[in-house]
Amino acid sequence: xxxxxxxxxxxxxxxxxxxxxxxxxxxxxxxxxxxxxxxxxxxxxxxxxxxxxxxxxxxxxxxxxxxxxxxxxxxxxxxxxxxxxxxxxxxxxxxxxxxxxxxxxxxxxxxxxxxxxxxxxxxxxxxxxxxxxxxxxxxxxxxxxxxxxxxxxxxxxxxxxxxxxxxxxxxxxxxxxxxxxxxxxxxxxxxxxxxxxxxxxxxxxxxxxxxxxxxx
Amino acid sequence: xxxxxxxxxxxxxxxxxxxxxxxxxxxxxxxxxxxxxxxxxxxxxxxxxxxxxxxxxxxxxxxxxxxxxxxxxxxxxxxxxxxxxxxxxxxxxxxxxxxxxxxxxxxxxx
Numbered sequence: 001x002x003x004x005x006x007x008x009x010x011x012x013x014x015x016x017x018x019x020x021x022x023x024x025x026x027x028x029x030x031x032x033x034x035x036x037x038x039x040x041x042x043x044x045x046x047x048x049x050x051x052x053x054x055x056x057x058x059x060x061x062x063x064x065x066x067x068x069x070x071x072x073x074x075x076x077x078x079x080x081x082x083x084x085x086x087x088x089x090x091x092x093x094x095x096x097x098x099x100x101x102x103x104x105x106x107x108x109x110x111x112x113x114x115x116x117x118x119x120x121x122x123x124x125x126x127x128x129x130x131x132x133x134x135x136x137x138x139x140x141x142x143x144x145x146x147x148x149x150x151x152x153x154x155x156x157x158x159x160x161x162x163x164x165x166x167x168x169x170x171x172x173x174x175x176x177x178x179x180x181x182x183x184x185x186x187x188x189x190x191x192x193x194x195x196x197x198x199x200x201x202x203x204x205x206x207x208x209x210x211x212x213x214x215x216x
Numbered sequence: 217x218x219x220x221x222x223x224x225x226x227x228x229x230x231x232x233x234x235x236x237x238x239x240x241x242x243x244x245x246x247x248x249x250x251x252x253x254x255x256x257x258x259x260x261x262x263x264x265x266x267x268x269x270x271x272x273x274x275x276x277x278x279x280x281x282x283x284x285x286x287x288x289x290x291x292x293x294x295x296x297x298x299x300x301x302x303x304x305x306x307x308x309x310x311x312x313x314x315x316x317x318x319x320x321x322x323x324x325x326x
Contacts, residue, residue: 042270042271045238045271048237048269048270048271049269049270050267050268050269050270050302051302051305057237057238057239150281150284151277151280151281151284152277152281153281154274154278187307187310190306190307191273191277191306191307191311192270192306193270193273196305
């Protein structure tokens, strides 16, 4: 079963056993989900980008409700923005995107929904993995690109940029492996303008955290 | 987008004109991949291309990937300054052979 990039990135951000999102992926996880939605719209030929703007080239719905919601929002925007503007705008609705994606992965038989309580008090919904085949396939695809010298496929470049944005490589790779392939990760990810904008947006989040952290 | 073909010293040259973006990417991709059949040597001459979007860049990447896969060769020639800048920002200059002129590209592949 092929998954869309928003589905893939969410699956990678999930701690399989607990069914909770990896803490490592926060706070950039919202941006990674937003980036994944834009990446899928770009590969579906609905939007295109350059270093200064993101624009609609075909407003026709894709048939994927999640992508079409974002596309409609971009089409309706009174002013054009760049990729970073749209990453930040869509990330504001990341909770809704995530909930919809979780439900979709449940209906595909990849996750199950577990209602429970966190610290005995707070209602909490978790999504443990019941079929890990899809996630293993995605990881194998990523490793294939990173550890070989081939020219990457656009979809793989996008996904690698999304994993970088979500801080996921430190979860997938050992420190030694990461040291070995960091330059390759950056080279592959930076081929795509959306990935570069995503990295810029995330650098800004961490800069903000660093700026305000001493005050907390 | 207008694409004219010629052959120079056994190298096929596709001269692209106009914008290389989502609207023109499919035709450009089809043309470049067709020229590449049988492992041919192909140059995409961008002298008359004034704009390349992300979708346009993906076409060049796919062409380079295809050339590598089938044992052909692919190079980009004479990008205008703004296009060259986009190629450099994205690191395409590390993956693609980019030459300042068509003659230099042909000479490199011939």
